[in-house]
Amino acid sequence: MANIGDYRKDFDILNSGDYVYFDNAATSQRPNQVLDAISNFYRTANANPLRGLYDWSIAATDMYEDSRRVVADFIGAATPEEIIFTRNTSESLNLVAYSYGLDNVSEGDEVVISVMEHHSNILPWQMVCRKKNAKLVYLEPDEEGVISKEEYESKITDRTKVVAIGHVSNVMGVTNPVKEIVAYAKSKGAIVVVDGAQSTPHMKINVQDLGADFFAFSGHKMLGPMGIGVLYGRKELLENMSPFLTGGEMIEYVTRTDATYAELPHKFEAGTVNASGAVGLAEAIRYLQNVGFEAIEAQEQKLTALLMEGMSKLPYIKIYGSKDPKKHCGIVTFTIDGVHPHDISSVLNDDHVCIRAGHHCAQPLMQFIGEGSTARASLYFYNTEEEVKIFLEKLAKVREVMGYGA
Numbered sequence: 308m309a310n311i312g313d314y315r316k317d318f319d320i321l322n323s324g325d326y327v328y329f330d331n332a333a334t335s336q337r338p339n340q341v342l343d344a345i346s347n348f349y350r351t352a353n354a355n356p357l358r359g360l361y362d363w364s365i366a367a368t369d370m371y372e373d374s375r376r377v378v379a380d381f382i383g384a385a386t387p388e389e390i391i392f393t394r395n396t397s398e399s400l401n402l403v404a405y406s407y408g409l410d411n412v413s414e415g416d417e418v419v420i421s422v423m424e425h426h427s428n429i430l431p432w433q434m435v436c437r438k439k440n441a442k443l444v445y446l447e448p449d450e451e452g453v454i455s456k457e458e459y460e461s462k463i464t465d466r467t468k469v470v471a472i473g474h475v476s477n478v479m480g481v482t483n484p485v486k487e488i489v490a491y492a493k494s495k496g497a498i499v500v501v502d503g504a505q506s507t508p509h510m511k512i513n514v515q516d517l518g519a520d521f522f523a524f525s526g527h528k529m530l531g532p533m534g535i536g537v538l539y540g541r542k543e544l545l546e547n548m549s550p551f552l553t554g555g556e557m558i559e560y561v562t563r564t565d566a567t568y569a570e571l572p573h574k575f576e577a578g579t580v581n582a583s584g585a586v587g588l589a590e591a592i593r594y595l596q597n598v599g600f601e602a603i604e605a606q607e608q609k610l611t612a613l614l615m616e617g618m619s620k621l622p623y624i625k626i627y628g629s630k631d632p633k634k635h636c637g638i639v640t641f642t643i644d645g646v647h648p649h650d651i652s653s654v655l656n657d658d659h660v661c662i663r664a665g666h667h668c669a670q671p672l673m674q675f676i677g678e679g680s681t682a683r684a685s686l687y688f689y690n691t692e693e694e695v696k697i698f699l700e701k702l703a704k705v706r707e708v709m710g711y712g713a
């Protein structure tokens with residue numbers, strides 16, 4: 308069994324200088340194995356997949372569809388046809404809103420989301436409710452970001468058609484009780500869309516066990532390349548949905564006035580697909596499975612505990628979310644009295660420490676917690692205790708650099 312620290316050698320960017328990368332919730336870094344898999348595709352099998360009858364195109368198609376099978380197994384889908392490759396979580400969630408929401412939400416219906424959602428899981432549902440004259444209902448968490456049973460049972464009703472919920476908040480780090488929310492939503496006749504962008508990189512996902520009707524995530528947050536995302540959808544729902552984007556590849560037959568569409572999953576994959584991205588994502592999945600989610604979770608929880616314990620010694624720092632480091636999924640959002648989060652990020656960057664500052668595409672949540680913006684450190688399994696020590700040392704200097712007393 309490899310030591311968790313043995314994997315860092317695979318990430319050249321992390322070993323190329325003195326940078327401390329603590330913005331993994333925005334995007335992760337990539338191991339050489341993923342970069343090599345993408346390069347290998349272009350060096351040995353680069354052709355337009357699904358269309359050609361010649362060896363290279365057949366090889367490209369095989370690599371693409373093999374990647375789909377890897378993704379299906381990774382998240383426990385019933386069949387690979389339930390896996391739609393998109394560009395990212397945002398596109399996946401928009402696909403559900405446009406192709407399922409507009410056809411199934413009617414005037415007077417309700418769509419339930421939480422105030423913690425990322426804009427990618429708010430704006431599509433605002434669009435659906437505006438176009439269909441339906442009502443958008445917000446679940447509100449407690450101070451630690453927990454959505455209570457009373458809260459979701461009071462707001463998910465017989466009028467609810469869709470529940471769209473983040474699995475893990477990109478700000479609070481909290482893991483929502485998705486399995487319980489799904490069960491209750493189904494008892495009320497609603498379907499559930501789960502935004503898995505911040506959970507899939509950090510924990511074992513089984514969409515059938517969760518009971519999710521749709522599940523969305525991005526390759527770039529879990530060691531994969533940018534530009535490849537996944538939408539899982541229950542086959543019987545996908546089969547009855549209109550296409551989202553139309554054009555090449557997703558058709559059976561086209562006349563001047565009409566068209567019939569391809570079978571799943573190709574009905575939802577218009578144009579030339581991101582085959583190299585899918586191949587890179589499949590390699591990223593194999594890499595994560597080799598590391599193991601138990602080891603990933605243990606390392607993240609150890610580092611988050613060190614981080615939060617060190618930050619708690621600085622009285623002018625406020626941490627959002629749970630006080631329990633085990634309930635942060637590696638995400639620690641904070642403010643420093645008297646210092647704008649953008650200045651926190653800039654001062655830390657002067658010391659080569661990379662964190663996110665701003666609203667994190669979660670402005671309703673910022674309004675809910677009474678902040679315009681916050682700073683956020685987000686860890687992954689390849690970060691180290693030494694990096695946490697460096698972060699804490701530099702963080703302790705920020706106020707001084709900004710002209711405040713230590």
Ligand SMILES: Cc1ncc(COP(=O)(O)O)c(CN[C@@H](CS)C(=O)O)c1O
Pocket residue numbers: 332333334395396397398425427428473475476477502504505525663667668
């Ligand atoms: C919960 C959640 N849901 C959807 C998205 C969108 O993922 P895309 O791959 O950009 O489509 C994200 C991406 N959040 C990044 C960029 S704002 C962050 O720094 O927190 C997310 O965290």
